[in-house]
Structure formats: structure tokens, C-alpha cells
Amino acid sequence: MQMPEPSQAIMNQREALAVALRQIVGQEWVISDEAERRPYQCDGITAYMAMPLLVVLPGSAAEVQQILRFCHERGVKVVPRGSGTSLSGGALPLEDGILLVTSRLCNVLEVDAPNRVARVQPGVPNIKISEAVQHLGLCYMPDPSSQLISTIGGNVAENAGGVHCLKYGVTANHILGLEAVLMTGEIIRLGGAYLGAAEGEMDLMGVLTGSEGLLAMVTEIAVRLEPVPEVARVISMSFPSVEEACACVGAIVGAGIIPAGLEFMDRKVLDAVSVLIRETFDSNTAALLLCELDGTAVEVDALVDVVSDVARNQGAIETKVSTTEEERQRIWSSRKLAFSAIGKLCPDYYCTDGTIPRNKLPEVLNKMADMSVKYGLDYANCFHAGDGNLHPIIMYDAAKPGDLEKAEAFGADVLIACVDAGGVLSGEHGVGVEKRDLMTHQFTDIDLNQQQMVKCAFDPAELLNPGKVFPTACRCAEFGRMHVRNGAIRFPDIPRF
């Protein structure tokens, strides 16, 4: 993975920078020792590692502001990091940049039950929001599989999804307000703490959500809370073939039902999780669909019948419906633990994140089987079927020379197949470094230029998380020149307002 050439001049200043940063955050919260920087070398992708120049853990938004202002003055790059669970390398450090870690900013600041809003700091793990409001019968809906530890700040940066985003929407649909610090140290506040607060503003919250730490450092988030659905039941449906399972996905949505979640797991994943959840699966099962239905009891009972009928018509071997909350949780735990469980099957795996139209599922899954033969690498499939968000898990052994490169090429082929099928590179993990070089396959030069101009508007010095998302540097200085050339603005003949 090619990253921007580190600046030796900056790297030489490490100790001096550490001294200055300690004045801001305190002695303990700047990590400069080599042994202690090592655990920060990677996030959720261990294939890519880099030693951060320094690791800095601020304790307040004011400290974040001072750090960014200081780094801006000194020309030091900054890589934001939450809990380090990114699956696209979004928090991959830079050798000449500080790693700015939000783990100490972990407080739920305010819960406003009547307005169903919580104000939280960026380092709060996703699940802690729901835990903080469960006594009110409320929850925070987006639920990425990493929700036990992935932070809300990271969720905003990657516009994280999760099982329930099929019905309830992704992170962007649940953010009401943001406070963020620009690279210059300027604090911006977007939206507010109630629905519609951003009315009349440009949708800059939409710009920041999913910006992968390239535009600003988010320091406070106002999230929407939702009532916990009165009843939720999950139907587990086993199919003799991957094709029939895929067809059933289309049939359920085609029947006019938007399930709370609709997930696909293939046989390899089932075998990996069966130990964890102490359950065995019928030997003829090639794929399993999990379909969650929620709402009022009457509504859910009716939907369970419809979905069960659809599944039987689509050739399901067996359909099982959860009868208790405990059973529902256990069935879901199989899905939530799937990725880590694959860790038991192989020394290393690489998981990617393309999204395709639902009706293209069988086509792309078949292509994947061919690619597996071509590269000689095994793979497993476990994904958000309802929204066509694929998560092929490519298994490899990093200790074998050439294996990682094969896995990367396999993953790239899958993503290209997704784009060619009318889909996109990333559903929810973000582009990061992992899909960066494939951006040219999805976007034209003009598209990418426009996106880079947004980056330049927020961070013209290109110090925030450079080397991520875009396959080339942004050349903000050049963009700047386009606007004002020889002292004259472009198109001087067009009348100004």
C-alpha cells in the first residue's frame, strides 16, 4: 500500500513535538515510547501497519482544538482514531503524523428524553448510547457488528450501517447535530439538537458524515433516539443453495415487506459460528437467511406468516421463528460474531464491502466463486442481504509469501464486479486505504476532482488524514489558483449578486 512519502524533517522533531503536545493534554496522554506506539500501528486491518509519530489522547474538545491549531502551525499531519476497528484502514497511522485518539472523550453528555436526543462525545462506544437510555425505552438504532466497541465518532466518520439500517437508515439518518474542529482549530457547529434544526442550512452535516476524517475532527454529536420496538422476532431460514437464498431476499422485499434486518450467511460461516452459539445446522443447508421483523405484536405476527410463506415458496428447507427475546439475541449473536469467528478458520482474512442491487446477488456471488478458484484462496460470505451490501471474507495466510497480494487482488476483483453490476465500492466500511486505488473505477476524474475540492475547502493544507480515500494528493493549492488567477476571479463577466 503506497502512502504519501513521510517527511523526515517532521519525524526528526518527534521529541520536541511531544514536549509541546504534553503541555496541552498532560504528561500521560502523549505516547512517544516506541514499544507503546506499536499497538497503535493498525486498526481492524492488520495487513497494513505504520508506526505513528506520536499518539495523543485529548481529554476535551478544547484540547482537540489546541492540538489541531498547533499541528496546523507546525505542518504536522493528523490521523483521527476511535477504537481502531475500521475495516478499510481509515485509522492507519502515518509515520510523520500524530494519531489523535478519541477514547478518553467517552461521556454521554445529556439525554433529552422528551425530544429523543442524546448529546455524546465522539469516543462513546455505539452500544453505550443505547445502554444509557434503555431505562427510558429508547435506543440508538444504527448497529454495526462492531458496536460493542466501535465509537460513535468513528461511526460518523464512516457513515456506519449495520443490520438494522435496512429499515431504519444508516448513521447519517440519525445524526441531528455535530460539533467539529477544523484543522485550523476553528470550531464549527452544524445542525442542532432537534429534528429539522439544520433547516435552511446547507447540508454540511451530510458532508461531514462519512467524510472518513478528511474534513474535520468531530468533538460532539447529537444523535436521534428511537423507541425500542415493542416486539421483535427473527426468522431463521435455511436454503439448499445460495441461489435460492438470494432469490428469497428479492421475494421478501418484493412482497412489500421492509424487514428490520435481512442477513445472509453461507455454510462456512455457519460452521464457524455453530461452536460459539452451540447450535448445529442441517447438513443440506448451503445458506441461511436471518430476517428480523419488528413493530407491534399484531403487526409482527402477521409479517412472520407472510415471510414464512415466501420462504417456503422459495424452497426453504426449514424456517424457525424466535419465541423469546433470549432466543432472538442468541440467533443474532451468531451473525454479530461471524467475522471474528472466521478468525478461527484461517490465520488471516480480508473482508471487503461492495454494495450491489439486490437482483444482482446471484450473478456477483457466482463470479466470486470463480475468482476463488482463480486465486486459489478460500472465502466465506456473510452480509447484509436486504440492502445488497456484500462482505466477502477472503481467507489467507500472511506468513505465506504472495498470499496477501493474492487476497488484495481477489478483493479488488470483487469490488470491480460490484461496480460493474451497477453497485458501489463501499456500503458502510468506508474507502480508507483499502479501496482507495479503486476509486477511479467508480468515479470519473471530474467526479474525483469535485470531491477533492470539498476536501480543499475544509482542509486546504491537506493535513487531516491524507493518503486516505483519494488515490492522488488533492493539490489544493492548484484548485486555489483556478479560482483567483492573476488577481482576477474566474468568469469576471458574469454578474455577481
Place this chain on the structure above:
Amino acid sequence: MLSHIPQAAQDADANIKLAKEIIGNCVHCGVCLSRCPTYAVKHEENDSPRGRIFLIKGMYEKGGAPDDRTVEHLDRCLTCLACEAICPSGVEYSKLIAHGREYVEQHYRRPLFQRIVRESLIRLLPNAGLFRKAIALGRLARPARGLFSGTLRAMMDMVPAKPLPAPSPVDRPQTFTVKPGTTRRKRVALLNGCVQTALDTAINEATIRLLQRHGVEVVVARGSGCCGAPAEHMGAEDKALPLVKANIDAWLREADGPEGLDAVIINTSGCGTSVKAYGHAMRLDPQWADKAARVSAMARDISEFMTEIGLMPATQPAGLRVVYHSACSMQHGQRIINQPKDLLRSAGFTVLDVPEGYLCCGSAGTYNLLQPDIAGQLKERKVRNIRSVNAQVAASGNIGCMTQLAGEVGIPFVHTVELLDWATGGPEPAALAATPLVAG
């Protein structure tokens, strides 16, 4: 996760080879951070399981003496094993940290004060006689404890304000036969523990009464004693092994004798975790491997055993609201989660869970003495959580946690077996009798 531990190091040390395999199973997903008490306090990757795996990897890759910072972070681990219990990839962190600590002790020279403290604890704890003398000394010095800080202060604070109970006659080697008229259903050995026989004699007494009442003959085997955990937690394998071997010999002598043995019963979950790991600890020693594995297979926590044989109907209409604190060695180390609560319920108690129940109370063997700062923060958090459920009595299955928390929670703190013994016909636990209960 890929590591680059030199092949020579792996060939020279089977534990380093094992470490490489264990590190290889970690996919760096970060789920363990959500359960780690030191991460909850410090918010820092180096004080998380995932960070320590990286540190151990670095220590073996580099070879030689580990650096100060690495040792500090490995020392800060409570070995609560909440991480291992939740790890979806099955990373055997317990083995990684245990062997990592052995490596530290073999290759790292600690500052003099640390050496003295650790050496004293390793000698003191397994020896109930010495331990009693030390406590007596500590009581003399107690008024001056304000002059001290850190570990010394923590040690003085641990000294009970009340004099220790006299040694209990039940803790001498002997056999407790079942009551005349009842048939013997099982025969078990009881690990009566080291510190427990000095700090709280009522626990073993209640355990023996409870077992006898259920038709179980109990042997306190001659030669059995400390399980070896205090030394092992400090990486001093050489100091732990003689204790481990003495226990194996003592119990197998009973098991292979004419009367036989159905189980080794442990009523301190910290010791239970250790005895259940004897098989692993001795696996490389051909003379002891099989014997150790046999003992580990026979080891049962008292709550597991009582669940297996079934609790008799309660005779005491208790009905108290009991908050059950699950020790880490119980819920994470041995994965015993529901049995103690189910037993208490079937004995007529209303059982309440502690919020954030997965978090360690900070006791963790000798941890509260060696890392008083973090231990103190965790204790405060646990106390707050226990108080929040508004129970009348607190119960746990581990003397360490009881010592750490008893004076702070505002309600009597007893061992689970004391309540079970009481409910099935035994005397009311002294801690309960001494305190007026808060209203039901």
C-alpha cells in the same frame, strides 16, 4: 495477526511457540476492549488485551530483556479474563499473559522495592501461619498507615480492623463422614485454601456442613494447601510448581485409595481457575502431565457440584434480596455464570445482578496490593454498582472479592455457600446476624 518471532526463540521455548500460535488467532477486531477493566479506566490501547497482545508480540520479536513500559502494561493486567470470555476468535489470552509474565520474571530485573514486595507476597500468602503473623504485625502498624502511600498503604488498608478468627478445626486434615442415617452419595476432597483459612473460617465450615447434609463425604487431604495462584500470577512459576505438585499428590492419593474420590471441590473461584489449569501448567512435564490433567478434570466449583447433585428444598424461609457479585475467576475464568444464581433462587432468595457485572472489582489476587491506583478506581465503580440495586445482602464465591468489597457496600457480604447452608438448615451467617437488615 502475523508476528515475526524468531524461529530460534520458538524452538528454544515451547511457550514462545505457543504464543506465536495464539497471537496468530487474533484478528485485531477490538471486541475485547469493550470488556477490559483497565481499558475502562485508562482508555488506552496499551492497557487493553489487544494492546498487550501487541506488546507481548514485540517482546518476543525483539528477544532479551523487555523494556520498562512493556512490563508496566503487562503488570497492569488484572488477569480477569473478561477478554478471553468474549473473544469470538478464541484467542487464549490467559495462556499468553501467563507465559508472558514468566518470560518477564526470567528476563527483567525489577527495582528492589518491587522485588521485596513480590517475594514477600509469594512467601506469605500460601502459608496461613505466616500470613496470620503478618496480619497481626499489620494491625500494630495500622494507626500509622496515613504516613504511607502506594503498595504499602494498600497492604495496611487490607488488614482487617477486627482480629482474625481463630484457626478453624475443620481446616486440619481429616474426613467428614455423612451424618448417621444418611447414605453416602459422593466423596470429595475440599481445597480449603490458604488465605481463606485465616481470613474467614466460616466459608469452609459452611461448605462442609452443606455437603454433609447432601450426603457427600468431605476429605481435607493431608498435604494439600495453596493452589499456587499467587506465585503464578506474578510469573514465578518455580515458586508455584511445588505447591501444585503437593496438591496433585495429596488428591490423587485419595482418588487412588480404597474410598476413591468423585471431585475436588473448590469454594474460592480464583483457586478453581488455577486448579482447572493444572493440566496446562504441567503439560510439558511427562512425569506430571497426566496426573495434573486428572486433577483438573476432577476440579469443581462448589456451585457446579451442588448443581450436579441438586439442592435439597429450603427449610428456612429466607426471601432476602441478594445481589450476586460474580468473581472474574468464576464468570470469565471458569465460565460459571448461572449456577450460583440458580442455586440461590431455588433456595428462596431473590437474586439481583450487578450492573456492569463483567467488570472486575480490582481485587484480582494480589492486584489490589500491587496496583492500588487502578484497583481503587475499579473498587469504587463496583461498590457504586452494587449499591445501585438496593439489595439486603451481597454474595460472591471468591474470598478475594469479599475482602475487597465487604466493608464498602453498606450491606453484609457473604459467601454463596453460607446462604445455601443457612437456607437448607445451617446457622444464619454471622455477618447477617450481626447487622440489622435494611427493610425488604
